Amino acid sequence: MLWVDKYRPKTLDKLIVHQDIAQNLKKLVTEQQDCPHLLFYGPSGAGKKTLIMALLRQIFGASADKVKVENKTWKVDAGTRNIDVELTTLSSTHHVEMSPGDAGFQDRYVVQEIIKEMAKNRPIDTKGKRGFKVLVLNEVDRLSREAQHSLRRTMEKYSASCRLILCCNSSSKVTEAVRSRCLNIRINAPSEDEIVKVLEFIGKKEGLQLPAGFTPRIAQKSNRSLRRAILLFETCRVQQYPFTPNQAIPPMDWEQYVAEIASDILTEQSPKRLFQIRGKLYELLTNCIPPEVILKRLLSELLKKSDAELKLEVSHWAAYYEHRMRLGQKAIFHLEAFVAKFMSIYKSFLLSQFAAFG
Template sequence: MLWVDKYRPKTLDKVLVHEDIAQNLKKLVTEQDCPHLLFYGPSGSGKKTLIMALLRQIFGPGADKVKVENKAWRVDAGSRAIDVELTTVSSTHHVELNPSDAGFQDRYVVQEIIKEMAKNRPIDVKGRKGFKVLVLNEVDKLSREAQHSLRRTMEKYSASCRLILCCNSSSKVSEAIRSRCLNMRINAPTEGEIMKVLEFIGKKESLQLPPGFADRIAHQSNRSLRRAILLFETCRVQQYPFTSNQAIPPMDWEEYVSEIASSIFKEQSPKRLFEVRGKLYELLVNCIPPEIILKRLLYELLKKLDSELKHEISHWAAYYEHRLRLGQKAIFHLEAFVAKFMSIYKGFLIETFG
């Protein structure tokens, strides 16, 4: 088992990061009532860890007995019936799914599937009136129609069902949904908090950490706790005992993006653009989010650019990131950004060197 899963806190009492939020959540449970919750914050900040610890706090060990299913539903979409297939993680007490995986059919997922789950008779918990919990991931990626349907579901089935919503940015969640939830902002952990977790894992694994080693990993993690733990384990696999000057390897996909950036600088042509497109596809197929690919590619390109071009390239990166969020096919916008960069960079080379 990876350390990121092995040392994930099982209860709210054992949470090492965001202890104040964990205590507030614990207070909610002891008051025997849990409102709809919206957890939002950057990737790797610990949202899912807090959610799972909260579920264990409410339902006990039963929340751990989960099964993963790839379920297909036939839902009524006005004049026709459509088939929607989604992966769900469920226990007796909760169901977790990602409605945005259904793409433009997400509103049918919200209208029919969630409605069906919410209608199930709640299970009594410790003698008091129970409720089921629906955990919905990436609600910021839901369409406006789906968010509108979700608002109605929250109101109609609130007696028997609680919703825990999880997303990176609350600004893309409608005001109507936010106002019906207790909003929990989960900040990215500080480097000091990340070091504390790394030292805890090192102690549990009986590892000797040289001075400054945890600090370097924390610095390279970009304040993502998940990333920091993965880097720490990678270092352990590659070389132990640790040395104070030991290299901390980048992620495989980051090296791949760096190679893509180098190939773009070497040649700006339709043939090279076609090759880059295939590599971008490979990253997307391996579940690297398109926004992360674009951000990393910009970072690698800016490292090798003259200062006079940096502003213009950053402007176009922001433009295509916006288009990326509005559109459906990520590859179109990533490829368009690369094509735009090639055009600007080639023009700059011609102008500079003739």
């Protein structure tokens, strides 16, 4: 088991980071014997999912851990026709977790029909304490406007038997109507000192000798993502142990791959090279790297090696294609379009430089 899963805190009391939020949540559900609709938002790797799972254990006890993964196909009524919507869910007797955004343009049917069906099934609780089921919806900021409007109606109609816990990176992409019906909880990226504390805790549990300054270097490389820091720590352990004070901290494989793509783009700007890069972008997408993350990382790598006068224009087009990518369905088209646009800008710049010095 990966350390990121092995040492994930099971309860709100055991959280090393976000302790103040954890205690406030514990107080809320303990005193009220209830839970409002919640919206957790913050950067990737900050600990949102860990907090949510610890909260579910606080509400329902150890039975919230007994989960099963299902890949189900629902038949939903889309007005003039019936359509099949396939979605993966993670569920226990008390909660269901899913990512409606995975259904693409059919996300509104997921919200309208599937969530409605789940919300109707009021759980049987012999103790009479928790007469509601929790739906955990991931990446709510990816949902279309229509799906978010349906979500608002579902929250109102089934509030007696269903509580929603929404999770996203950016609350600005969630409609005001949905946000106003939830208790909004901002999960900030952990500080480097907090990350060091977690890494030292894991090192102690694993019986590792940690050289001075080693964990702070990993924390610095993590970009304040706790998940990334733990993965880097475990990678270092696999590559070389005992640790040395100046041991190299390797980049993630996919980041190295994106850096190679950036080098390919800068080396040659041609239709042939664009075709080769398309294949590499497909490789990243098939390995489940989110397209927004690929675009952001690729932009970062290109800006590192680009002339200062190009940076503003390149950043503008990256933002343009990110927006187009959110509106469309095929991410590869927009990633490839950004690469083609960069090639065009960069080649024009090189030609103008040659002309100036020619």
